[in-house]
Amino acid sequence: MRSPLSCAARRLLSRGALALFFLAGSAAANAASVSGNATLTSDYVWRGSTQSDADPAVQAGLALAADNGAYASLWASSIKFDSTPHASTEVDGVLGWRGQWTPDWAWDANLTRYQYPSAAALNWTELGATVTWKQRVWAQLGWSDDALASDTTGTYAQLGARYPFNERFRVEAAVGHYWLARSYADSYTHGLVSAVFTLPGIRQGGPGLELRLTAHDTDRAAERLFPDMAGTRVEAALQATF
Template identity: 40%
Template sequence: MNARNRSVQVLAAIVTVAAVLPAHAVDFSGSAAVTSDYVFRGISQTRGDAAPQLGLKAALDSGFYGSVWTSTVDYGPDLGTDAEVDLVAGWNRTFAQRWNLDVNLTRFTYPGTREPANLDYNEVIATLTLDSRWWAMVGWSENALASRGRGVYVELGAKFPVTDAFRFETVAAHYDLDEGLGKSYGRAQLSAVYTLNKVDLRASGHWTSDSAKTLFPGVAGSRFEASATWNF
């Protein structure tokens, strides 16, 4: 069974489980967004072009959840794919009133990729958040970015509210890709976010270290991103 078929089966299982559970036990949510440039960990996935994005999530009272998120991508004509679909199974819990822990397994999939290329890979991601403002995240994969080598992503972030509707967010991160790609890189991000009803309007500046430009020529470095996300 190939990776694409496995991804379809995982998605079908998430939908089936959500459908048979009692309605009161499941909380459904989602998001719809458009961004001027889909930037993932400092690297443009659309070569600077705009992308529509959609996410759906089903969460149980116990903290377990499943979600699906998708976006258009542009990796050039040779690979064939023009979409990313992320399948997530995880657990989220708030404890001691101030701390939140989220642990999940994310499968990044790229439907339509031409064989023999295989861009799909798994990553275990853990995020610890304090007071909904400060967070530390670690992502670990044995096949980071489908490189067939181990990768570890470490991120520290913070939110700085100015008003109830307006805030700044900062991120500093390091992506260890030495085993798979022979280099690692660092990244930073500064965002201004304004929330209007259920819509987040975001303007972000992204910066990466020079090693990212070597690993991902043309899609790393400094770039600006603007997005609007409707949360429902």
């Protein structure tokens, strides 16, 4: 049985292309901006567990944002699960709204649909919100009535911070906790620390390049829920933004 949130998200995000066209079409009125990214990573790690069986993954995303704060985005990644060998791609659609209370405080509320074209049983939806202070500290909250496609509720919270040493180097760290229904699995905690290097562009005005080195770790509960997927691992990623 599909959850109410998933049904609503499917109706909304199945029209994601229309939302993208709407934002693009409103450029004259709201000066919509377009951005994108492409990433090559040694291991696609999400909330502490690998989504690519510790193999490299290719990722790309496109976002359209209006001046009034509305935005829509699509993001895709190659994936690999031993338990679901026919799953090869993840496509995430996001509809959201963001703004600022003050120059220091910003907020973002969104609806994310995690879609797996070749493995529909893995599809699920999450409501999310993030509050950021000075682009240095953030608190994130996510909730779903079908967390991880388990047909049970789940709440995810993350607290993170970044510290720029200069224009080309910064350090980021975050800790997250996933409260899951006892009927599904034990709740778990994970953490990460990243060193991020901004690289000179190949040409002036070309795509921005970042090299990110990240160490991930989880508790035993995550390892029980995701055998051979959670635990300690290191990820290296090169991302181009445009």
